[in-house]
């Protein structure tokens with residue numbers, strides 16, 4: 001029955017992955033059954049060992065596992081790595097069952113269906129397809145990384161461990177377009193510290209929220225206009241956004257603490273050190289204007305941007321694979337960041353493509369088209385065959 005309605009096994013595998021929650025615990029980390037990658041890593045390790053892989057589950061400094069599976073190829077000197085992140089965003093406000101996958105009108109619904117368990121399913125089934133005729137033509141790695149959504153500790157770990165595949169294929173929902181450039185991101189946390197007093201005598205205290213309002217104005221009135229004047233030929237202007245604000249304990253107390261988190265999207269060529277120094281200098285300026293202005297600034301996450309030549313080997317191989325399967329290849333750029341920036345930044349030839357639309361990622365009714373996963377399986381397998389055929 002399963003075989004007749006799901007001949008390629010897409011629904012069965014994707015359903016199993018969606019039904020195995022792997023919500024990123026976030027910062028500070030939440031605990032509970034649905035959080036973390038441990039259970040999904042166990043599922044993947046069992047599956048891949050069953051297919052004959054040598055499997056390791058290296059852990060980041062917080063103990064969160066990634067999965068590294070290796071299938072030795074007929075040409076063991078050359079290797080292709082498929083990489084898909086294992087974590088998902090939270091499920092708050094979802095209008096579909098997050099972990100009970102449902103298929104309607106050719107779409108499979110659930111948290112992570114599109115980002116990133118659909119691309120992961122396509123990669124796994126491409127590996128399975130390549131194994132059908134015995135050892136694959138070159139050595140294959142399948143890697144499922146922890147923590148892509150909140151800092152990329154899994155991808156950093158893979159790079160730091162020194163895995164050096166000859167081609168990295170990063171799976172993310174790109175509508176099966178080759179993304180050859182995307183923005184990076186740096187996230188800052190700013191804290192202001194004042195002095196609490198009874199709110200009936202505010203002049204005796206120092207209001208940390210008033211201080212922070214000056215920081216927010218610097219972002220909105222100075223940095224936003226300055227970034228709008230920058231233009232990268234592929235990716236346009238960098239951006240900045242204040243994403244969270246917290247402060248104060250109750251209404252009748254002058255607040256002694258306030259905290260904001262800022263998301264700054266970078267374009268290739270921008271250095272995180274340089275832009276952080278620039279922001280720090282603007283905050284130091286506020287300190288000079290007011291001796292009470294007491295603040296800290298820290299980097300909480302950073303993702304490098306990704307910028308590759310369309311005509312370089314990874315892009316050419318992906319374009320040839322897409323042409324083999326779909327008859328044509330499309331290139332595009334993206335305003336979001338991905339693990340591709342870590343791998344390319346380490347000097348690894350990297351290409352980014354996958355099934356599903358980024359518009360369906362992180363949504364309340366997240367879904368992916370099963371037909372697109374079916375195409376992606378063939379595209380990923382063709383990437384390996386095209387790579388193997390290169391001299």
Ligand SMILES: [Zn+2]
Pocket residue numbers: 085115116148172173
């Ligand atoms: Zn993703």
